Each structure stands twice: as C-alpha cells, then as structure tokens.
Amino acid sequence: MMNVASDEHRTPDAGHRSPDDLLVRVAKGDEAAFEQLYPMVAGPVFGLVRRVLRNVAQSEEVTQEVLVELWRTASRYHPDRGSAMTWVLTLAHRRAVDRVRSVQGRADLEQRAGAQSADRAFDEVTETVAANLEREQVRRCLSSLTDVQRESITLAYYGGRTYREVADLLRIPLGTVKTRLRDGLIRLRDCLGEPR
Amino acid sequence: MSPEIHTLAGAYALHALNDLERHQFEAHLAECPDCQQQVAEFHATAARLAMAVAEQPSNQLRRRVLDEISQTRQDPPPVSETPRRSSKGKARPARRRWAMPLIAAAAVLVALAFGVILGHNLDTRRDELTTAQARYQDLARLLSAPDLRTATGQSVNGDSSATVAVSRQLDQGVLTTADLPAAPARHTYQAWLIGTTGPRSAGLLEPAGTPAGAPLLFSGLGSSDKIGVTVEPEGGSAQPTTTPFILFPMPT
Numbered sequence: 001m002m003n004v005a006s007d008e009h010r011t012p013d014a015g016h017r018s019p020d021d022l023l024v025r026v027a028k029g030d031e032a033a034f035e036q037l038y039p040m041v042a043g044p045v046f047g048l049v050r051r052v053l054r055n056v057a058q059s060e061e062v063t064q065e066v067l068v069e070l071w072r073t074a075s076r077y078h079p080d081r082g083s084a085m086t087w088v089l090t091l092a093h094r095r096a097v098d099r100v101r102s103v104q105g106r107a108d109l110e111q112r113a114g115a116q117s118a119d120r121a122f123d124e125v126t127e128t129v130a131a132n133l134e135r136e137q138v139r140r141c142l143s144s145l146t147d148v149q150r151e152s153i154t155l156a157y158y159g160g161r162t163y164r165e166v167a168d169l170l171r172i173p174l175g176t177v178k179t180r181l182r183d184g185l186i187r188l189r190d191c192l193g194e195p196r
Numbered sequence: 197m198s199p200e201i202h203t204l205a206g207a208y209a210l211h212a213l214n215d216l217e218r219h220q221f222e223a224h225l226a227e228c229p230d231c232q233q234q235v236a237e238f239h240a241t242a243a244r245l246a247m248a249v250a251e252q253p254s255n256q257l258r259r260r261v262l263d264e265i266s267q268t269r270q271d272p273p274p275v276s277e278t279p280r281r282s283s284k285g286k287a288r289p290a291r292r293r294w295a296m297p298l299i300a301a302a303a304v305l306v307a308l309a310f311g312v313i314l315g316h317n318l319d320t321r322r323d324e325l326t327t328a329q330a331r332y333q334d335l336a337r338l339l340s341a342p343d344l345r346t347a348t349g350q351s352v353n354g355d356s357s358a359t360v361a362v363s364r365q366l367d368q369g370v371l372t373t374a375d376l377p378a379a380p381a382r383h384t385y386q387a388w389l390i391g392t393t394g395p396r397s398a399g400l401l402e403p404a405g406t407p408a409g410a411p412l413l414f415s416g417l418g419s420s421d422k423i424g425v426t427v428e429p430e431g432g433s434a435q436p437t438t439t440p441f442i443l444f445p446m447p448t
Contacts, residue, residue, distance in 0.1 A: 029270055031262075038258060044243075047251035060257050064264065071265040075273040082236055089243040097211040102340045138248035156212040157245055163207040164214070175203075182206030189241040 019084035027074035034071055041085065042067065045092040052096035052160040062099050066092045093157070100160040141191035149184030152177050205231055209238030215332065335413060338368050349423075349444025358442045360423050368415045371423065373401060373442075379427060386428040387412055388436055389420035390443075400432045401425065421446050 017025075017033075019040050025033035045066055050059040070088050077087055142150050151170055155161045161169070163177045170177070201224050207213050208221045225231050338344070341363035348359040356376045362369035371387050379385050385401035398414035424440030 043250035043252045044247045046253035047249040048246035051249050064261050067261045068264050072268055073271050086240045086243040089246040090239045094211055102336050135248040156210040162214055163212040178203045178207055182203055185206045185238045185241055189237050192244050
C-alpha cells in the first residue's frame with residue numbers, strides 16, 4: 001500500500017486533482033486516489049459529525065464508517081449530479097443523525113436538551129475552528145438570516161434535531177419551522193453562491 | 197400533489213424529517229424534478245455549513261480507515277444489479293461489514309411498517325405511528341447492541357442467502373434474506389431457531405404483500421445454535437414440515 005505522509009492536506013497533488021476527479025478514480029478501486037482524497041474530506045466529515053454527536057470517540061467511529069462507506073459505494077457517485085464534497089457530507093450528516101437518533105444517542109441527547117441555544121451552538125463552533133474564509137462567509141451569511149431561520153437551521157443541521165424537535169425547542173408552530181428551514185436555506189444558498 | 201409538501205424540501209435536505217415523513221417526501225420527490233433540483237442545491241448549501249466547521253481528526257483514524265478500506269470490497273456499480281456471490285455459507289464475524297445491509301433492511305422494515313399509513317395526513321393516525329415507531333425502535337436498539345453478532349448462510353442451491361444478527365444480551369435477533377424467490381403459491385417461508393430442544397418458529401418471512409427481503413425480528417434465542425428457513429403451507433406450521441433449504445450456525 002502507498003504510504004503518504006499524513007499531514008498533506010495543504011499540499012495539492014502534482015496533478016492538482018479535484019475531489020470529484022479523485023472520487024471517480026476511487027470508484028475504480030484506486031486506493032492511492034482514496035489516500036489523496038482522505039485529507040480533503042476527513043476534516044469536514046469529522047467536524048460535522050462531532051458537531052452533531054459531541055462525543056469525540058463516537059464521532060471518530062462514525063467518521064470511520066462514513067469514509068469506509070465512501071470507499072465502498074463510490075461507484076454510485078455521479079459528478080454531473082453534484083460535487084464529491086456535497087456527496088460525502090450529505091452521507092456524513094445522514095449517518096451522524098442516524099446515530100444520534102438511535103436509542104442510546106437519543107438518551108445522550110435528552111441529557112443535554114433544553115440548555116443549549118442555537119446561537120451558542122454556532123459560537124462554540126467558531127471557538128474550535130481556525131479562522132478561514134469559508135467560516136467567515138458562512139458566519140456572515142448565517143447572520144443575514146432572520147433569528148428563527150438561523151436557529152432552525154443550526155438546530156436541525158448542527159444539532160441533528162428533527163423539525164418537530166426544533167418546533168418544541170423554539171416554541172413555534174410546526175408549519176413555521178418547515179417554511180423557515182426552507183426559506184433560510186434559499187437565502188443561505190443565494191448568499192453563499194458557488195463554493196470558493 | 198398538495199403544495200404543502202413542497203415546503204418539506206428544507207427539512208428533508210437537513211435530515212430533519214422522521215422516517216414516515218421522509219418516505220412520504222421521497223415518494224413525492226420521485227415525481228417532482230423541481231424538488232429534486234432544490235434538494236440538490238440545499239445539500240450543497242448544507243455541505244458549506246459542514247466545511248465551515250472542519251476539524252482534523254487524529255492520525256490514528258487515518259490509519260484505521262486506510263487499513264479498513266484495504267480489506268473492504270467495493271460495491272459494484274449500481275447499474276449491474278447482479279446478485280452478490282460471497283464465499284459459501286461461511287459465518288462472518290465482522291460486524292461493520294453487515295451493519296450497512298442491516299440498516300438498509302431496517303429502512304425497508306420502517307417503510308413497510310409505515311406503508312400502511314402512507315398518504316394519510318401527517319398529524320393524524322397517531323397510534324398507528326406509535327406502533328410503527330415502537331417496531332423501528334426495537335430494531336434500532338438491536339442493531340446498536342454492543343454484543344451484536346452476525347452470520348450469513350446460503351441456500352442449498354446457492355441462489356439465495358440469509359443473514360442473521362443477534363444480541364444475546366437483548367435476547368433478540370433479526371433475519372434478512374437476499375435474492376429469495378417468491379414462495380410457491382399458497383406457501384410461505386418460515387424461519388426456525390434450532391437447538392437441543394428442537395426447532396422453534398422465529399416467524400414467517402415475506403408476509404403477503406411485502407417484498408422479499410423484509411427483515412424478521414424475533415426474540416427468545418434460548419439454546420438455539422442454528423437458524424434455518426423452510427417452505428411451509430400458508431400461515432406457517434407449528435413444527436417444520438420440510439427440510440430447511442437455508443441452514444447455518446448462529447453467530448457465537
């Protein structure tokens with residue numbers, strides 16, 4: 001097996017391959033391509049999963065499952081239907097949410113319910129992440145939302161909550177949460193524009 | 197289609213729907229290209245939220261992932277849905293390998309459990325929903341049991357296979373099948389837990405109106421050390437009346 005130095009994520013490969021190209025090669029069983037893809041996806045996957053699960057050991061476990069699933073199911077990826085980053089991060093969020101809604105995950109979640117406000121969830125995020133343009137842009141765009149839109153989205157996405165739980169936590173009607181999630185995402189989409 | 201369901205696109209893209217609502221929305225999604233486009237855009241937007249919270253995991257994780265992928269066979273491309281022929285009837289201890297098919301099976305169960313109430317207003321039919329959720333929770337609890345063990349075995353002709361996952365702690369298990377043909381007319385498949393005290397029914401597989409491969413939840417493992425599947429007259433039998441065509445050891 002190829003042995004690539006571990007902290008290579010800032011050094012693009014000589015061919016400067018995009019995650020999309022790499023994932024297409026991974027689908028053909030190319031382990032070297034997976035090793036090149038790893039540093040591009042591992043950080044976002046782990047960061048997201050840890051937002052939802054909190055627990056570091058559980059988050060590493062789920063991150064491992066997601067990355068192995070990425071390897072296993074790479075042939076289902078179609079570059080014309082979206083970017084590799086979107087694909088793997090959608091998978092990662094799904095798996096994190098599955099875990100948090102499992103019986104044990106639910107018990108853990110209940111323990112920390114209530115106390116945590118949506119704004120604090122994002123503030124904690126900003127404390128733990130090195131400043132970067134992506135974070136600044138996301139922060140700016142999130143702050144352009146209404147309070148309810150922003151709180152609904154952060155509770156659902158970073159908190160792994162269902163929209164019914166969001167409605168309970170924010171004490172607003174279900175229908176309002178549905179529309180705020182959608183309208184908030186539309187605003188975010190328009191504000192963020194194309195990825196970097 | 198009610199315009200109300202369109203508003204679920206945001207909650208769907210953020211995985212904020214429960215299983216029932218998700219299945220309902222997916223049914224709608226299949227026939228709504230605009231919604232598909234919107235969901236794809238929302239997924240891309242959500243991915244940006246994820247990239248903003250990137251955090252490097254430990255180097256040990258990288259090692260573990262690379263080790264595991266070097267031993268993990270990739271799924272074939274989805275176009276060629278050929279039945280997988282894995283190594284003959286051997287019990288496989290690896291848990292994670294089977295976790296995904298089982299979770300997929302769990303999703304099927306949920307779809308079936310919820311199937312009866314699809315199409316009804318979301319805010320009614322509470323008790324049916326509660327029943328379905330209870331069933332799903334049993335399965336979820338089982339699949340997350342710390343002592344979950346799985347084994348798989350093939351049919352005598354090698355055309356179909358069954359996978360069982362059991363937790364001795366919970367005294368429960370789930371059986372899923374793959375590539376099982378429809379049972380003969382007026383007959384059904386029945387699963388059996390077989391041990392020193394003889395065979396005991398684990399339940400009927402493939403109840404009328406459900407696709408083959410629906411997972412069968414059972415409890416009371418007792419002293420059983422094998423699991424088998426037979427063909428029985430409609431409605432099932434108290435004791436097997438035919439020889440099991442799938443028979444393999446329970447995981448230990």
